[in-house]
Amino acid sequence: MAVRLEQIVTLRDGRRVQLRLARGADAESMAAFRAEVAGEGRFFGGADDLKRLATRIRATIPSADSLDALELLALHDDVLVGDLWFGRREEALARHCAEVYMALATTARGVGLGSAMMRAALRWGRIQHIEKVEGAVRAGNDGVRALLRKFGFREEGRRRDHYKTQTGEYEDEILYALWLIRH
Numbered sequence: 001m002a003v004r005l006e007q008i009v010t011l012r013d014g015r016r017v018q019l020r021l022a023r024g025a026d027a028e029s030m031a032a033f034r035a036e037v038a039g040e041g042r043f044f045g046g047a048d049d050l051k052r053l054a055t056r057i058r059a060t061i062p063s064a065d066s067l068d069a070l071e072l073l074a075l076h077d078d079v080l081v082g083d084l085w086f087g088r089r090e091e092a093l094a095r096h097c098a099e100v101y102m103a104l105a106t107t108a109r110g111v112g113l114g115s116a117m118m119r120a121a122l123r124w125g126r127i128q129h130i131e132k133v134e135g136a137v138r139a140g141n142d143g144v145r146a147l148l149r150k151f152g153f154r155e156e157g158r159r160r161d162h163y164k165t166q167t168g169e170y171e172d173e174i175l176y177a178l179w180l181i182r183h
Contacts, residue, residue: 005072005120011111015076019120022071026080027058030073033080037103062087067128069098072117074108081108086121088130096131102144114147122151122180131181138163139172153178 006020022030031054062069067088074082084102089095100121104114125133135153137144153176161170 005070005124007120009074009113009116011108011113011116013111015111017081017108017113017116018075019117020073020075021064022061022073022083024058024061026073027054027061029080030054030057030083033083033105034103037105040106070121070124072121074104074113074117076108081105082113082117084117084121086125086133088128098125098130098133100133100135109143114144115150118147118151122178126180129181131179131183133178133180135176137174137176139174145174145176148176148178151178 006018008016008018010016028050031050034053034057035050061071069085069087072082072084072086073080074084082102082104084100086098086100089097089099100118102114102117122133133153134156135144135148136159137148139158155174156177157175159173159175162173163171165171
């Protein structure tokens, strides 16, 4: 059974966004997008050298027929506004688990894009027989925490003072998980 990942979704503000799998040719725009989100200093670490980051991204984009990972992009008027990576863990004892990471442009938050991307990724994960999905979130990222709870993710743990911000303050990382197939 195939899951329809490539689709057009209408956001709550009326914008139409294309969801599609990432391709090697997307690496430069993905690197610039990640650097832009990282530059906010709110959600994940600082930006890397863009050329080096693009090379690393290009090497890790899953093939369209991968059974272990997907990278789903969201584009509005051909501009990248969302990036979701969903991949099965490589360790033999954790192959039943997958990790999920998501980044959204500031203009694409709070309008349903994160939900649309997560819904597609979770459908794909169920088809691939992934049992458990894990994610890690900075404690102050209320938007993503609410999104994860909306989909049934539960807090599994916390890494105290895991992040040190640019201002020298510490912030916890919260570990979330969702069982797709109950054990």
